[in-house]
Amino acid sequence: MITQRVDENIYEVPADMKLIKVEDKILNFNMKVPARIYANEYLMERISKDKSIDQITNVACLPGIRKHVIAMSDAHQGYGFCIGGVAATDIEGGAISPGGVGYDINCGVRLLKTGLEYSEVSAQLPELTEGLFHNIPSGLGSKGKLHITPTDLNQVLDEGINWAIEKGFGYDKDREFCEDHGFTQGADSSLVSKRAKDRGIRQLGSLGSGNHFIEIQRVEEIFDDRAAKIMGIQKNQVTMMIHTGSRAMGHQVCTDSLQEIDHLMHRNGIIAPDRELGYAISGTKEADRYLAQMRAAANFAWTNRHIIMHWARETFQSVLGLEPSQMELIYGLAHNILKQEEHDLGNGMRGMVNVHRKGATRAFPPGHPDVPDKYKEIGQPVLIPGSMGTSSYLCVGQEKAMDLSFASTAHGGGREMSRSKAKRQFWGKTIKQELGKQGIVVRAASLKILAEEAPLAYKNIDEVVGVSHNLGIIKKVAKLIPIGVTKG
DNA sequence: ATGTGC
Numbered sequence: 001m002i003t004q005r006v007d008e009n010i011y012e013v014p015a016d017m018k019l020i021k022v023e024d025k026i027l028n029f030n031m032k033v034p035a036r037i038y039a040n041e042y043l044m045e046r047i048s049k050d051k052s053i054d055q056i057t058n059v060a061c062l063p064g065i066r067k068h069v070i071a072m073s074d075a076h077q078g079y080g081f082c083i084g085g086v087a088a089t090d091i092e093g094g095a096i097s098p099g100g101v102g103y104d105i106n107c108g109v110r111l112l113k114t115g116l117e118y119s120e121v122s123a124q125l126p127e128l129t130e131g132l133f134h135n136i137p138s139g140l141g142s143k144g145k146l147h148i149t150p151t152d153l154n155q156v157l158d159e160g161i162n163w164a165i166e167k168g169f170g171y172d173k174d175r176e177f178c179e180d181h182g183f184t185q186g187a188d189s190s191l192v193s194k195r196a197k198d199r200g201i202r203q204l205g206s207l208g209s210g211n212h213f214i215e216i217q218r219v220e221e222i223f224d225d226r227a228a229k230i231m232g233i234q235k236n237q238v239t240m241m242i243h244t245g246s247r248a249m250g251h252q253v254c255t256d257s258l259q260e261i262d263h264l265m266h267r268n269g270i271i272a273p274d275r276e277l278g279y280a281i282s283g284t285k286e287a288d289r290y291l292a293q294m295r296a297a298a299n300f301a302w303t304n305r306h307i308i309m310h311w312a313r314e315t316f317q318s319v320l321g322l323e324p325s326q327m328e329l330i331y332g333l334a335h336n337i338l339k340q341e342e343h344d345l346g347n348g349m350r351g352m353v354n355v356h357r358k359g360a361t362r363a364f365p366p367g368h369p370d371v372p373d374k375y376k377e378i379g380q381p382v383l384i385p386g387s388m389g390t391s392s393y394l395c396v397g398q399e400k401a402m403d404l405s406f407a408s409t410a411h412g413g414g415r416e417m418s419r420s421k422a423k424r425q426f427w428g429k430t431i432k433q434e435l436g437k438q439g440i441v442v443r444a445a446s447l448k449i450l451a452e453e454a455p456l457a458y459k460n461i462d463e464v465v466g467v468s469h470n471l472g473i474i475k476k477v478a479k480l481i482p483i484g485v486t487k488g
Numbered sequence: 489a490t491g492t493g494c
Binding site (some may be wrong): 106 | 491
């Protein structure tokens with residue numbers, strides 16, 4: 001396939017026929033729209049090395065696909081559909097693909113401010129980091145400290161953070177600063193399998209493993225004074241970021257749905273460009289079934305981050321005497337989710353589409369109805385965490401995102417190296433020492449995870465964010481650097 | 489990402 005550079009930060013594979021070997025036959029698939037990669041040369045070189053571009057051209061062949069399929073600047077290959085991928089399909093007759101959402105349904109990020117300066121916190125950093133690690137269960141297979149009933153779990157799945165706020169976690173005010181108010185409508189807990197519930201019930205309020213983290217940060221640089229002022233952020237202020245998802249609950253929902261959809265396609269004699277890219281047709285009961293389960297898992301993830309946030313606030317209170325209500329939520333968002341939104345579809349058309357964002361962050365521009373009133377004039381806050389030792393960015397959505405990316409942007413550094421390769425290349429203990437030299441306190445469940453998550457295993461976050469900023473999809477507001485990190 | 493298993 002030909003990849004053309006059509007702009008400084010835009011590469012494109014024009015719509016074309018795709019010959020794909022499926023089992024023993026060569027089949028002809030038709031890309032209905034172009035596939036685009038938003039990248040500069042540095043990132044394009046890396047994105048081209050794995051199956052990402054092949055995966056987005058597969059997605060471009062799906063039924064009802066609209067306008068263009070996008071690989072964001074942090075893209076790397078994933079199950080059937082690259083991470084850092086965005087695709088929109090017709091609400092009637094378009095494809096709905098669990099692979100386009102991912103296993104960690106509603107994985108996402110929250111950012112809180114403390115109102116404290118770095119100098120007021122630095123001496124207690126080891127104690128704070130240790131406190132977070134102890135108060136928030138972390139690591140593979142970690143279980144929450146909560147003991148909830150199956151009825152509670154169903155409420156979590158159906159109502160999201162409303163359940164948690166009612167139980168005394170966090171504040172009413174937190175709702176306003178969460179995407180979807182921390183409650184994804186249209187969930188149906190009765191459709192979620194017993195297995196998913198059995199795995200999930202003990203994990204509410206746990207961090208998990210992989211790239212999930214809680215990070216204490218210092219505001220290193222402000223790029224946009226007006227937006228920073230509205231968000232209440234200033235240089236040297238201490239912030240805290242939480243990154244986790246729906247744990248085994250979302251994983252099991254994805255596994256269950258992929259299996260159901262695989263069987264459905266087989267029964268109907270439909271072949272996808274990739275076995276991993278199974279889909280149901282939007283508007284059918286099979287698609288609705290996936291959506292209702294996906295939304296239930298999304299509500300689990302909203303609530304998981306909410307409870308973790310509550311315990312993190314308590315940790316700051318016990319170590320620094322900081323009043324929990326002083327740690328205000330700046331914003332909480334999802335970056336693995338499918339949403340039905342209205343978009344410009346090109347050629348003067350406009351309509352509702354299924355926007356798959358897999359490792360991609362929603363980035364609504366100023367004035368959009370779904371941007372909280374407080375941020376209406378600056379755009380939706382966008383949180384893009386880097387890897388363990390590198391910066392994270394606080395940004396805001398911009399108008400160009402509506403035309404270029406179905407109001408989406410990158411979600412993080414994006415791996416450059418597989419976990420196994422990182423483990424061969426790095427040694428956890430050395431990574432910890434190197435971070436220590438940079439003034440970063442690290443507390444992790446294992447040294448293995450530090451090797452897998454080594455900063456050099458990820459793409460350069462400054463480049464990743466720079467591409468979206470230069471395209472006008474988002475605007476940089478502040479750069480945050482880690483000072484205390486806990487990892488599962 | 490994930491009790492890293494059909």
